[in-house]
Amino acid sequence: MELRLDGRVAVVTGGGRGLGRAHCLELARRGASVVVNDVAASPGAADSPAEEVVREIRALGGAAHAEIGSVADAEDCGRIVDDAVERFGRLDIVVNNAGILRDSPLVDTSDADFAAVLAVHLTGTFLLTRAVARHWTARAAAGEMVSGRVINTTSSVGMVGEPGMAAYAAAKAGILGLTVTAAKELASLGATCNAISPVAATRMTSHLPWHGAVANDTYTPFDPRNVSPLVAYLASEQAAWITGQVLRVEGNSVVRMRPWERGSVYHAAAGDDFMTTDELDLGLRQLYGVFPPSVLSDAAR
Secondary structure (H helix, E strand, C coil), rough: CCCCCCEEEEEEECCCCHHHHHHHHHHHHHCCEEEEEEEECEEECCCCCCHHHHHHHCCCCCEEEEEECCCCHHHHHHHHHHHHHHHHHHCCEEEEECCCCCCCCCHHHCHHHHHHHHHHHHHHHHHHHHHHHHHHHHHHHHCCCCCCCCEEECCCCHHHHCCCCCHHHHHHHHHHHHHHHHHHHHHCCEEEEEEEEEECCCHHHHCCCCCCCCCCCCCCCCCCHHHHHHHHCCCCCCCCCCCEEEEEEEEEEEEEEEECCCCCCCCCCCCCCCCCCHHHHHCCCHHCCCHHHHHHHHCCC
């Protein structure tokens, strides 16, 4: 049976291009009404890429509305939620997708660039999630049934790091913590919160060698459209069972990521006393499977 989102309303941030555009079109194709959020094309510009996507959706027979504004602004986030409810009568799905890059080595990263990246990725995800959580809380208090979905966007960079991407890594790692916390808090409302880690060619990957490897009608591993079916599923009623998870999309594969699992444990030598600094060289080597020099010397003899 085809997955349908009829009657559900979604907000997609950064929806004017790349992954956001692909998400908007997929959600609309499956019957959702879509609020496409993005900033203006340029300062003072009358048009926005969000409005272009709205025209595409309407041409396909779908319902869509453009919301121009920055997710880094709390007032804009509140307005996005309020306008979605006023226009379509409800809000069920938030896809936090907006992002920017300001890559540079750690020692060269300016205060302003670090703050800008965190503002859009991490603060923006927080502000819009908070705004929709307040809306769902009010609905639940009024006796309405909530079936909310928050879908955040993280990155492997936030899990394993990458030279030259300190700000981006910090923001994406922060989104992981926000996701699992929001999942636990929203559960009582009947809402879920998950994160996706997409591999896709977008404007943010234009510096990478595989950026141009996307064909219009032929499957390629880096096409943003590979990620959107997962977004549509997580946005659906069927996905009520999954929350607080991170799913990575690599081409036509989905990987369950486990960034918070406990690993091996070292116990203090004295089971009923404090751990000592002196025992940690051997203890941590044991934990990581790295032999101390004395053992290696003995093994060589």
